[in-house]
Amino acid sequence: MxxxxxxxxxxxxxxxxxxxxxxxxxxxxxxxxxxxxxxxxxxxxxxxxxxxxxxxxxxxxxxxxxxxxxxxxxxxxxxxxxxxxxxxxxxxxxxxxxxxxxxxxxxxxxxxxxxxxxxxxxxxxxxxxxxxxxxxxxxxxxxxxxxxxxxxxxxxxxxxxxxxxxxxxxxxxxxxxxxxxxxxxxxxxxxxxxxxxxxxxxxxxxxxxxxxxxxxxxxxxxxxxxxxxxxxxxTDGVQAGEWLEIARSPYFIVEKGIIAGSTSLRVPSDSFVILVIAEGSGSLEWEGGSQDVKAGECFLLPATLGQYVLDGQLTVIRSELP
Missing domain, CATH: 2.60.120.10 (Jelly Rolls)
Structure with missing residues (x-):
């Protein structure tokens, strides 16, 4: 299957x-x-x-x-x-x-x-x-x-x-x-x-x-x-809809984003993405499903996931491979 x-x-x-x-x-x-x-x-x-x-x-x-x-x-x-x-x-x-x-x-x-x-x-x-x-x-x-x-x-x-x-x-x-x-x-x-x-x-x-x-x-x-x-x-100055790079190394790229409402994003085809929900609550939606999310939760998004949507009032730490 x-x-x-x-x-x-x-x-x-x-x-x-x-x-x-x-x-x-x-x-x-x-x-x-x-x-x-x-x-x-x-x-x-x-x-x-x-x-x-x-x-x-x-x-x-x-x-x-x-x-x-x-x-x-x-x-x-x-x-x-x-x-x-x-x-x-x-x-x-x-x-x-x-x-x-x-x-x-x-x-x-x-x-x-x-x-x-x-x-x-x-x-x-x-x-x-x-x-x-x-x-x-x-x-x-x-x-x-x-x-x-x-x-x-x-x-x-x-x-x-x-x-x-x-x-x-x-x-x-x-x-x-x-x-x-x-x-x-x-x-x-x-x-x-x-x-x-x-x-x-x-x-x-x-x-x-x-x-x-x-x-x-x-x-x-x-x-x-x-x-x-x-x-x-x-990172105090990050506004809703912005993504600020907060670390870049040979091993990871990490960004902070503020979600206020609905934001559509995409997983790159050559790397998984990891989301750490730092603050707030909302939802994570993708083709065929949705999931409530809140502070303290972490998710691994497969490279084949494609487009996904974060909705709510959230501070998110997003990581992928360089």
Whole structure:
């Protein structure tokens, strides 16, 4: 039986983290008890593969759907035999500060077998007054200075703190030292990777009561001391009907759009599209179907979907492959 393409929604994989909380429940998500830091909304990784919850493919994992429909549904950019889905889409609840960390590039020699580097971007969904992030090194800090600061337990002297508010977007190429801090809820679009090197973790115990592992040598090796091209975008001025590019990398292009009423769009034939509903509610319509949508929901639109319509009062984060 031939299944017509439709927007696929997945059951989030919830991950407990020492810095997590319960904020993702405000989106109506099924959040278990505990410190839930990450909801993997769309993913195909050994550490978590999401399963479809709507339509005729309900119950199938993203890996199974890709194997079944290949480039037809995922586009020539989105499907290559023997590879995983290229992106990982998360919602993060930063109830406490995350570790100071850095991610490697794809060509780092000490990557775990089968793993990729990690370039990512954040869209700030919510931020408490005074919320901040760590975003790069202070100007002029080199490897020797960073290493010495780590030995002397004063690494914070080497880092830039940036205040944040809802609607800010940050592009974080591999090699950028960074950390989300307490009081922030984030949508994260990233390479399909779970490789993180902890630079510093505030000497706090993990969920098991023991200090979490640091990766100082790897961190020093992969940090881009001259900068990796990190950029910040303030999106306050986006008007209804506009799409503002908020991140562009070799791995993804991400735009923010404001929907007020009905807007007709089209999925490119060579790439799937991912929609993250950041605010509001409305509907998603396509040939042969429609679906109510609301903040906190994520949808994968197959490359063969063609035209679709977003209707309502919505803030949407739209991602596709470059």
């Amino acid at each position: 031939t299944i017509k393409p439709y927007p696929i929604q997945f059951k989030p994989e919830m991950k407990e983290r020492i810095w997590g909380g319960q904020a993702l429940s405000r989106f109506g998500l099924d959040v278990p008890e505990g410190n839930i830091g990450e909801g993997w909304m769309i993913g195909d990784h050994p550490n978590g593969t999401t399963k479809a919850i709507n339509g005729e493919l309900a119950g199938l994992g993203l890996d199974e759907i890709r194997e079944q429909y290949g480039a037809e549904w995922f586009g020539s950019k989105g499907y290559k035999a023997g590879t995983r889905f290229p992106l990982l889409i998360k919602l993060l609840d930063c109830n406490d500060d995350l570790s100071i960390q850095v991610h490697p590039t794809d060509d780092y020699a000490k990557l775990p077998p089968g793993e990729l580097g990690k370039t990512e971007m954040w869209y700030i969904l919510d931020a408490k007054p005074g919320a901040k992030i760590i975003y790069g090194l202070q100007e002029g800090v080199d490897r020797a200075q960073l290493e010495q600061a780590l030995k002397e337990n004063r690494v914070m002297d080497c880092l830039q703190e940036v205040p944040v508010k809802a609607g800010d977007a940050f592009y974080i190429p591999a090699g950028t030292v960074h950390a989300l801090c307490a009081g922030i809820v984030v949508a994260e679009i990233q390479q399909n990777s779970d490789t993180t090197y902890r630079v510093y973790d505030y000497d706090r115990p993990g969920l098991d009561g023991k200090l979490r592992e640091l990766h100082v040598e790897d961190s020093l090796n992969v940090t881009a001391y001259e900068g990796a091209g990190a950029t910040r975008t303030t």
